[in-house]
Amino acid sequence: MENRQRHIRCFENLWCDIIRSCSVYFEISRFTTHRPLPFAIEKAFFDAVNEGKPYDLEIELDSVKGNHKWIRTKGIPVMEEGRVILVQGSFQDISEMKKAEIKLKKLVNDLKKALAEINELRGYIPICANCKKVRDDEGYWQQVEQYISERTDAQFSHSLCPECTEKLYPGLNKKIEDQS
Numbered sequence: 001m002e003n004r005q006r007h008i009r010c011f012e013n014l015w016c017d018i019i020r021s022c023s024v025y026f027e028i029s030r031f032t033t034h035r036p037l038p039f040a041i042e043k044a045f046f047d048a049v050n051e052g053k054p055y056d057l058e059i060e061l062d063s064v065k066g067n068h069k070w071i072r073t074k075g076i077p078v079m080e081e082g083r084v085i086l087v088q089g090s091f092q093d094i095s096e097m098k099k100a101e102i103k104l105k106k107l108v109n110d111l112k113k114a115l116a117e118i119n120e121l122r123g124y125i126p127i128c129a130n131c132k133k134v135r136d137d138e139g140y141w142q143q144v145e146q147y148i149s150e151r152t153d154a155q156f157s158h159s160l161c162p163e164c165t166e167k168l169y170p171g172l173n174k175k176i177e178d179q180s
Contacts, residue, residue: 041073048077048087058094070098121151 044055054076061069075089126135127144134147145156165173 044073045075045087048075049084052077052079052084058098060098068095069093070095121148 040057040059044053044057047053048055054074056072056074058070058072061067061071070093072092072094073089075087077084078086078088125147127133128135128141132144133141134144135141136147148154149156160168162173
């Protein structure tokens with residue numbers, strides 16, 4: 001029992017030094033709750049000591065100087081004759097890994113959002129060689145603009161190419177060139 005109390009006292013002294021400079025956010029799954037540093041780790045540690053439960057926590061630290069870190073702490077109770085005699089554990093700086101994870105989550109969300117906005121035409125589109133109407137899946141013929149607008153987010157504006165302008169309005173292209 002004396003050995004166990006000594007380990008607990010050592011743990012408490014270690015954390016007293018750390019909490020003077022940090023506040024902690026304990027992340028549980030998707031939910032983040034603000035809690036004082038000793039609560040998250042102390043609870044896990046005492047559960048390890050009293051119930052033999054191992055722990056593996058990721059904790060966000062903000063120092064008084066404004067330094068931001070993520071740490072991972074693990075603890076594994078060592079049992080002897082059915083009692084916990086010590087908790088072996090570690091602390092690991094996982095700040096870079098967390099930054100990459102957050103960046104990756106943002107990228108995945110951005111890609112999902114972009115994918116949801118994309119309407120893409122694929123495969124063969126039957127189009128009339130003369131009038132350029134398109135046949136839809138039900139067999140109806142419709143203008144290219146209508147067909148594409150109904151299936152994508154594309155919008156059309158109308159204009160005339162130089163060849164059609166010359167056919168419909170002979171000499172207009174020359175007048176426009178002379179004016180510029």
